[in-house]
Amino acid sequence: MGSEWVLTDPDRLLVYEADALTSRPFPPQAVVLPTSTDEVARVMGILHGNRIPVVPRGAGTGLSGGAVASRGGVVLGTARMTRILEMDPENRRALLQCGVPNSTLSSAAAPHGLYYAPDPSSQTACTIGGNVAENSGGPHCLKYGVTCRYITGLRVVLPHGEVVWLGGQGREAPTFDLVGLFVGSEGCFGIATEVEVALIPLPEGVRTLLAIFDSLEDAGRAVTAIISRGLLPAALEIVDRNTIKAVEASIFAAGYPTDAGAALVVEFDGMEAGLALEAAEATGCCREAGAREVRQAQSSGERLALWKGRKKAFGAMGRLAPDLLVQDATVPRTRLPEVLGRIDEIAQRYELQVANVFHAGDGNLHPNLVYDRRNPEESRRVEEASMEIMAACVAVGGTITGEHGVGSDKRKYMPLVFSPAELEALAGVRQVFDPQGTCNPGKVLPERPAREEPGGSTP
Amino acid sequence: MNPTILQALGEILPAEALLRDSAASLPPGSGASVAVVAPTSLSQIAAVMERASREGWRVLPAGLCTWLGGGGAVEADVVVSTRNLRGLTAYEPADLTFTADAGIPWGTLREATRLNAQWLPLDPPGFREGSLGALVATGASGPLRQAYGTPRDHVLGVTMVSGDGRVLKWGGRVVKNVAGFDVTRLTVGSWGALGVVTSVSARLFPLPERDLTILVRAPSAEDLLGPARSMALSPLPFSAVELLEPVGAVSPHLEEGELKAALALRVAGSEAQVREAEARVFDESFLRNDVGAGSALRLRDSESVAFHDALSRWEEGVPLVLRLSALPSRLPSLLQEARELRTRIEASGGAGGWRQAAKGREVSVPHGPGPPAGEGSGYRIAVHVGMGVLRLGIRLPSEEGDALGKLAGDLRALRERLETAGGTLTLSQGPPALVRDVGVCGEVGTEAELVRGLRREFDPAGILQAGRFVV
Numbered sequence: 001m002g003s004e005w006v007l008t009d010p011d012r013l014l015v016y017e018a019d020a021l022t023s024r025p026f027p028p029q030a031v032v033l034p035t036s037t038d039e040v041a042r043v044m045g046i047l048h049g050n051r052i053p054v055v056p057r058g059a060g061t062g063l064s065g066g067a068v069a070s071r072g073g074v075v076l077g078t079a080r081m082t083r084i085l086e087m088d089p090e091n092r093r094a095l096l097q098c099g100v101p102n103s104t105l106s107s108a109a110a111p112h113g114l115y116y117a118p119d120p121s122s123q124t125a126c127t128i129g130g131n132v133a134e135n136s137g138g139p140h141c142l143k144y145g146v147t148c149r150y151i152t153g154l155r156v157v158l159p160h161g162e163v164v165w166l167g168g169q170g171r172e173a174p175t176f177d178l179v180g181l182f183v184g185s186e187g188c189f190g191i192a193t194e195v196e197v198a199l200i201p202l203p204e205g206v207r208t209l210l211a212i213f214d215s216l217e218d219a220g221r222a223v224t225a226i227i228s229r230g231l232l233p234a235a236l237e238i239v240d241r242n243t244i245k246a247v248e249a250s251i252f253a254a255g256y257p258t259d260a261g262a263a264l265v266v267e268f269d270g271m272e273a274g275l276a277l278e279a280a281e282a283t284g285c286c287r288e289a290g291a292r293e294v295r296q297a298q299s300s301g302e303r304l305a306l307w308k309g310r311k312k313a314f315g316a317m318g319r320l321a322p323d324l325l326v327q328d329a330t331v332p333r334t335r336l337p338e339v340l341g342r343i344d345e346i347a348q349r350y351e352l353q354v355a356n357v358f359h360a361g362d363g364n365l366h367p368n369l370v371y372d373r374r375n376p377e378e379s380r381r382v383e384e385a386s387m388e389i390m391a392a393c394v395a396v397g398g399t400i401t402g403e404h405g406v407g408s409d410k411r412k413y414m415p416l417v418f419s420p421a422e423l424e425a426l427a428g429v430r431q432v433f434d435p436q437g438t439c440n441p442g443k444v445l446p447e448r449p450a451r452e453e454p455g456g457s458t459p
Numbered sequence: 460m461n462p463t464i465l466q467a468l469g470e471i472l473p474a475e476a477l478l479r480d481s482a483a484s485l486p487p488g489s490g491a492s493v494a495v496v497a498p499t500s501l502s503q504i505a506a507v508m509e510r511a512s513r514e515g516w517r518v519l520p521a522g523l524c525t526w527l528g529g530g531g532a533v534e535a536d537v538v539v540s541t542r543n544l545r546g547l548t549a550y551e552p553a554d555l556t557f558t559a560d561a562g563i564p565w566g567t568l569r570e571a572t573r574l575n576a577q578w579l580p581l582d583p584p585g586f587r588e589g590s591l592g593a594l595v596a597t598g599a600s601g602p603l604r605q606a607y608g609t610p611r612d613h614v615l616g617v618t619m620v621s622g623d624g625r626v627l628k629w630g631g632r633v634v635k636n637v638a639g640f641d642v643t644r645l646t647v648g649s650w651g652a653l654g655v656v657t658s659v660s661a662r663l664f665p666l667p668e669r670d671l672t673i674l675v676r677a678p679s680a681e682d683l684l685g686p687a688r689s690m691a692l693s694p695l696p697f698s699a700v701e702l703l704e705p706v707g708a709v710s711p712h713l714e715e716g717e718l719k720a721a722l723a724l725r726v727a728g729s730e731a732q733v734r735e736a737e738a739r740v741f742d743e744s745f746l747r748n749d750v751g752a753g754s755a756l757r758l759r760d761s762e763s764v765a766f767h768d769a770l771s772r773w774e775e776g777v778p779l780v781l782r783l784s785a786l787p788s789r790l791p792s793l794l795q796e797a798r799e800l801r802t803r804i805e806a807s808g809g810a811g812g813w814r815q816a817a818k819g820r821e822v823s824v825p826h827g828p829g830p831p832a833g834e835g836s837g838y839r840i841a842v843h844v845g846m847g848v849l850r851l852g853i854r855l856p857s858e859e860g861d862a863l864g865k866l867a868g869d870l871r872a873l874r875e876r877l878e879t880a881g882g883t884l885t886l887s888q889g890p891p892a893l894v895r896d897v898g899v900c901g902e903v904g905t906e907a908e909l910v911r912g913l914r915r916e917f918d919p920a921g922i923l924q925a926g927r928f929v930v
């Protein structure tokens with residue numbers, strides 16, 4: 001690859017010691033930055049032959065500590081693999097290298113009237129390869145679904161360096177949906193170097209509403225009413241009182257009233273005809289649920305303003321404390337009010353401040369805990385409160401992560417959702433792809449299953 | 460039935476779970492020794508699978524047993540049917556999700572969700588007679604795939620009993636879930652090669668307020684291919700774009716004189732959306748010129764639903780059904796391939812009729828507007844235009860000489876051409892000898908080792924779909 005693309009200087013390695021979960025840094029021993037499938041395959045082969053752990057990494061925007069060399073070894077960065085190999089509007093597909101940023105793909109498709117639907121908040125930075133690894137979501141997956149739905153083919157370098165092609169548009173694959181299995185495998189099955197995606201037409205029109213409520217419960221009732229009417233908004237997003245306060249006190253102030261209990265963003269998109277009616281119906285639902293105010297964007301500038309309080313929420317929380325733990329869990333939508341009450345109670349008991357931002361339509365919540373990691377006692381409370389929050393979500397039929405992944409951060413919660421037999425089977429699945437256990441070790445599966453780690457014995 | 464196996468099953472299962480009379484409904488050539496069981500609980504299924512794995516009994520997982528053997532003979536010692544597990548175990552309409560036992564008949568599920576103005580928008584061939592579990596296990600889809608995707612896009616979680624009797628739950632009933640590897644996706648479309656799916660959670664959609672199918676008719680499919688492609692690529696929210704020839708294969712009264720082919724544009728949504736889409740379709744140049752003028756029909760709401768229900772029975776009783784797939788831009792060449800294959804079969808004395816294949820096999824009689832099996836023009840073509848899938852239903856060559864052997868050779872050559880161009884050829888149904896000879900699907904590529912490894916993980920004794928599932 002050229003020695004300039006193999007980084008070993010400790011200063012340069014610092015960049016790679018953490019992803020967006022910054023609390024537990026692990027500097028890698030080296031970083032390699034290949035440009036092609038062939039180079040990746042040769043790098044993987046060498047590392048495999050020497051039993052050196054390899055950690056795939058896109059833009060490092062992940063929130064679960066997944067792209068971090070927690071067991072040492074080499075980070076394989078995809079930052080130079082940024083070519084769009086085929087833009088094929090005739091078939092509404094594209095083939096691209098894994099390091100292409102999410103929004104770059106949509107920009108490239110736009111002249112053809114197409115776009116790539118999944119839009120995680122970090123979309124200007126995060127890469128398609130990272131999205132594949134995490135099965136990323138975003139605010140618009142209520143209507144459009146998550147990454148998995150749009151990935152149709154993958155060129156994968158397996159941990160031992162072999163290259164395989166999985167799936168592909170135009171094929172009715174004669175075997176298992178290995179693309180579906182690979183998406184969301186968090187770098188444990190190898191590296192997807194080339195990704196084939198399905199593109200969809202840009203919506204003709206968009207209507208965006210912002211409804212202000214006195215309480216979170218009222219906002220929740222509005223969401224239920226909208227869904228019950230058979231409306232399918234592109235997005236249904238809620239920010240709570242603490243989040244509104246943080247945003248309005250920051251440079252991102254979006255004009256949300258600071259005494260409000262919750263703000264709900266509702267967006268419809270699609271064919272222009274019918275959008276006005278849908279927006280009117282949703283406005284009615286909000287008013288009936290007690291909204292004190294419903295604003296509708298009249299221009300794209302106003303639309304961005306309405307979204308601002310939601311999109312900048314995480315940034316604004318930086319004002320509250322030095323550290324922010326962005327939690328992620330999903331519950332059945334109808335259990336949201338109850339779970340939010342539980343979270344509130346847990347935070348109070350641990351004397352922590354929690355600010356909630358959530359994809360209400362999907363039941364995907366992000367309770368954010370602000371703290372100072374230099375205070376070990378407070379860090380411990382954050383840790384314990386997180387475990388209780390996860391348990392509360394699982395207790396109502398939810399799960400421990402909706403879109404951020406397990407990474408290294410959430411391995412400890414895995415036994416909340418999987419039985420020992422299931423964890424064992426997951427370890428077995430991983431072993432099919434990576435018998436030696438050197439591809440992103442120490443991620444996803446908890447410590448226990450003996451088969452996960454190299455040298456572990458099969459019971 | 461094998462007396463040893465039967466005795467062992469008798470120890471595990473209650474008497475009502477042993478279906479003594481069902482051997483009669485097995486496809487021809489299945490042999491008299493196949494035991495068919497329909498356990499009444501999850502733990503019974505686990506016990507059967509655990510024992511089967513230990514003893515090395517070959518097991519075929521099944522749903523309502525309407526399509527046992529998938530068109531071929533059943534090569535198994537035990538068929539494990541989920542038809543006694545058919546509850547709708549959780550349904551919260553406001554969540555737009557449900558959980559149901561795998562054996563729930565499609566009709567039961569459709570009715571329960573319809574009462575809440577919701578639906579599971581899937582319409583694969585023959586789905587009306589099948590179970591939810593079968594839909595998931597086959598991962599099959601129909602014309603609605605244009606807008607809604609395939610079962611992999613709807614299933615949120617599954618409970619399965621693995622080949623060696625482990626009860627494993629994957630996913631859940633929340634719409635976003637990235638905890639652990641996505642074994643749910645692996646299970647969808649795995650044809651029972653990993654285990655018996657016993658329960659399924661999936662997401663639902665609001666039932667569209669209006670449902671309209673615009674039928675544009677013309678003498679041949681080729682006349683309509685251009686408009687079909689441009690419609691499939693337009694931003695109009697079609698839920699299906701299907702090209703049919705003859706359209707009489709769906710409903711005889713839709714065929715008028717020279718107008719044998721039809722483009723069926725289905726749009727389902729709110730009143731305003733459907734009205735707008737309708738206006739825009741009729742503003743298209745292909746409907747304003749001579750070809751289009753006067754040829755278009757509108758099927759509204761219940762008529763539109765009935766048309767698509769009939770379309771889902773399009774494969775019933777057809778002797779040979781092939782699926783040709785390619786990127787949608789290659790549809791003209793798929794259509795040409797289908798025409799040439801038909802010519803070759805006709806030339807080799809395509810006297811073997813529709814009826815022949817139905818002989819000795821239970822073919823459900825179509826109710827509603829579908830044509831009775833055995834009639835028609837001896838072939839039928841249906842294209843999912845947006846997906847690049849062409850289905851060809853066709854009669855078999857006569858049994859004289861080696862016409863079937865010649866057909867097998869033609870199919871292998873066709874498969875090779877399609878695969879070279881990045882496509883596939885699948886034999887959906889046909890005479891068992893031909894299917895065995897040509898293979899249902901082509902070879903699995905470089906990923907074969909992974910597939911084998913995954914099968915070993917879930918079915919260490921190799922008792923599931925032995926010799927049937929590729930790899």
